[in-house]
Amino acid sequence: MELQHLIAKFFTVGDSKLDPAQVVNLMHRWVAKQSMPEMLVDVAELLHVPKGPGVIAVGNDADYALDHTDGRWGVLYRRKSTLAGTNADRVVQALRSAAAAAQLIEDEFKGQITVSRHDFELIVNDRALAPNTPATFAAAKADLEAGVKAFLGHADFKLEAQGGDPRRRFAVSVKSAK
């Protein structure tokens, strides 16, 4: 099974004091300075939509976002173009990219937002490659675990399929104590 177009989202911890609209300015700076490894084109502010995609720095190969999908704030990385390497490599790439964005946001808004590196989700943003079924989880689990292990540096974590509505994208939740 080939896992491409991964989304990694690290959830915020506690009640964020950050007004999400403030991130718009930061992301405009990312675009102006091309601060991320992938080229960024624009900033989409979608805060008027409840439980929506929040604020997105939009790129051609990838997006970065302060995301509120499902009513949970988090820092999100969405890979759009394909990547070479193994499935585990792509998991690591998505997690590292989201973590790097989370760090930049935390540094910019010190004390206003904390982003967990131990509570996150991975989504395969392609229903043809990875339908949301138990079979997909069975086929992808080992690669996902290998990627998460490489990112965290240990194997002390719990990775679970989110399952649920088969119309949703295949996603796993990861929780780690350290």
Next chain:
Amino acid sequence: MKASQDLWKKLLQGKIAEPLASEIDAFENEIELRKLGKIDEKVFAETRLRRGAYGQRYDNGQRHDGTESRKLPFADKPTKGPGTVWDAPGMLRIKVPFGGLNPAQIEVMAELADEYSDGIAHITTRQDFQLHFIHIENTPAIMRRLGAVGITSREACGNAVRNVTGCPYAGVCACETFDITPYARAAMLFLLGHPDAQEFGRKFKPAFSGCADQACGLAYMHDIGYIAATQQGARGFKVVVGGGLGAVPRQARVLSEFIPLEEFLPVTQAVCRIYARHGEKKNRNQARIKFLVDKWGIDKFREEVFAERAKLKPDPRWTEYLEAALKEGETALRPGADLPATPANASENLRHWLKSNVKPQRQKGYYTATVALPLGDITAEQLRQFADIARRYTKGTIRTTVEQNFILRWVSGADILAVYEALHAADLSGAGANNILDIVACPGTDTCKLGISSSRGLAGELRTRLATKSFQMDQAIQNLHIKISGCFNSCSQHGVADLGFYGSSRTVNGIKVPHFQVVVGGQWDNNGGAYGLPIVAVPTKRIPDAIERITGFYLQEKQKAENFHSFIKRVGKAPIRKLLDPLVENLPTPDVEPGLYTDWGDPRSYSIGDIGIGECSGEVVSRFQFESTAAERMVFEAGLYLEKGDAQQAGEQAYKAMLRGAKALVQMQYDDVGNDPAEIVAEFTERFHDSGLFADPSVGAAKFATYFFDAHAAAGTGKKFTADLAHQQITEAQLFIDAVHSCYNRLRSAAPAKA
């Protein structure tokens, strides 16, 4: 490009109706040809526009960061059109004829928003969907997924017949003359890809309305509008033509007070032919049909249309489409019932929602429920939840509206509170549909290349301010419609709003400041009965204040039950101007009020440096260019068949490519040539070969014509193609098509007007 592009092609094989499936295959091949530089960029631009793939802000590779305009580091690739970078995100517009949708279609829209866009689907002011930030190479997969549930993006943009819009209450409205739904559907089926509607100088927008008095159909602001009418008990349409908003608005004029049902498609076809033949092609600012109606006057236009109608060969589709469309009616899932009493403990929002969002249907015991979407946006998850609600309480009877909302139809009164609760759980229970809170805004500077000011930013700000107090306002104020366009092009339909705004910029203290022109005097009712006029440009940050001043004045001065349109008509625009003048005079410098020099929701210093060249008007591409491009694509496809080892298909496709090329030439002289190969060959022989027009010794054209004649002679004889024979036929087809181009160029030099 997504890794699953080919996978979707296989998964959906056989699940997409023809000719849509072949159309998408063709477009996919045209994308490949453009990447190889084998299609001219202008032709490709119009080709993709006619598939709904539109440009988006910054697709020229430049972006102003608030300080200076910088080049975005896109990879160096062929363009998608003049000045349009290949990898730049674009928008895909998806047609929703008369706004009609079912839950399965909504679920696919959710999938696409998730996987290809930013997680948001956007409803437009012409009942379409738009997905933003789409890569051009992903569009064939998106189109296939849409096609599998009966939706197309074909001709959603470009110089073509755009979405056929219709009153979203059609069929359930108490005041309609009759249900326009089947006729809007028939018009859509008839006009989609119709050869007589392929050579317009600009876009062509049809709209259907079930009655004359209400706003829902907005027939008078369309290129062609159909208003349901009866004459001696027989059904038909009052047909109006030449309306339009844009920078130069026009009210449509009456083509006919009554056209019987069986005549409305042929008359429409005649209008298309007249517009294609006589409409302006070179100056796109004068190319909409309204300018032709202006130039000729409605009497001459009418005369030409009916003379053309008389010449049309009978087409069985004129009635077949009507018969088929009439079979598809809507019914209820559950028994009807009156609305229950509002519970004593009902929330304030529920009370408001019942008042503003629920409307009784003509059918006793049934109601429509409007799902008011903020700025027309909805998330993928909300779409899935809405699809579930539509299935649970109705037979999936959904319409989109020009106010960028959904309407759920055929809800039993007994279910209305349960529907509310389900919508509430999905964050879709916003009250205030069709009132002052239900602000319509075009994409503006968020994503549109033409945006001058942030229409969505202003709309968002106004919604926030009004949300808490709109229901405390006087009913006369609640009834107002606000529409905001990012530029003068009227995509929000600001000209027919009570309070309309369109983006402009002014220099204040030597610095550019985003403004909105305040437009009053428009009329939403009576199918968009009157257009407003701009009064004064006000800085965008002062617009909330401007609205407070105008509405305060209206409340204070209005006569009993006088609506806003009548009020403006009575008092005139001068007092409104006087009210607003203080908002535009003696503006503070940036050090005193820096916020004045930025736009809503955009912290960058304001600039108009990002405005690009719009694609609304498309590229003027002649029918020859389209047909010859299709011939080129077919030769390319023949090569692909050969690569796959299917020599027979390759050889036959190469012959078809030659036929298409020959037809392209014949159409220069004879519009109505059909698809019968014998007819094409006969016409080509007489008009181009025997006349000597095709002969050009410098390119060996005479020899290449014999390739075509030989291929035609062999077609249908059971000729078996080996790989070598197919290869030869492909080579000959390419040479013939090259000679077709050469002939066209020579003729165009000699007679540019026709070409």
